[in-house]
Amino acid sequence: MSAPLGPVRHVVLIVFDTLRRDAVGCYGTPPEWGAIGTPNLDSFARESVRFNRAYPEALPTLCARRTIYTGLRTYPFHDGDFRFIKGDFVGIAPGWGPIPESQHTLAEIYESQGFRTGLISDLYHQFKPSKNFWRGFHQWTFIRGQEADAA
Template identity: 60%
Template structure:
């Protein structure tokens, strides 16, 4: 059995054939969907991109943190979900690895490749598709 988790940012469900759209053509996703389990009621508890991915990769809620303290100044620094994935949180990739699955991570979001963010944990290999966002390493 293969496990493929596809996370697509800013793609509406009603714009994909396997979820009922008849006029926008998504043949590759539709073909994969015929052999797959489709989630029709899966919602993260936070936005934007990094927080959503953190929730989906760890299964842990971002809000509320019982020990969260309000910060003065920059609203994002130190806010829930903006820090690294905690070493105490298992990721879906680590869990799959423990069951013998080979894991790979392909993304175009460079923030997930920052060593300090810990999104890479549990993956045997990873690929960063460059050019979708600001690239500070070029």
């Protein structure tokens, strides 16, 4: 990774997994067609880069985020190491293992350029002891949002 390049800009990456584009006003869907009221998101989108044709490289959620965080393909799956680590079957589902230390994450690359990074997520798999999806973030917060994480 190289030295920082000039003044730092702000980057906010918002990843939705279960919100279709035709349900959000900033993509041009009129409310009468089913768009939900998202005035803050719509306002933010007017000042932002918005991806109109973004598709996940892999499913489910954790595998897709692995691709976003590393820029590397998740599928076909190459974990190859099926171990039991800290109460979690790593690799029980291919692509669900920790991010290898040899792969730089988006947060680590931003950090090397002088950015401060934070992660807020309701995806509890990212915060399991056997995972390292928070790697490189200066701060991370889990916000409970999924019913299956209560166990």
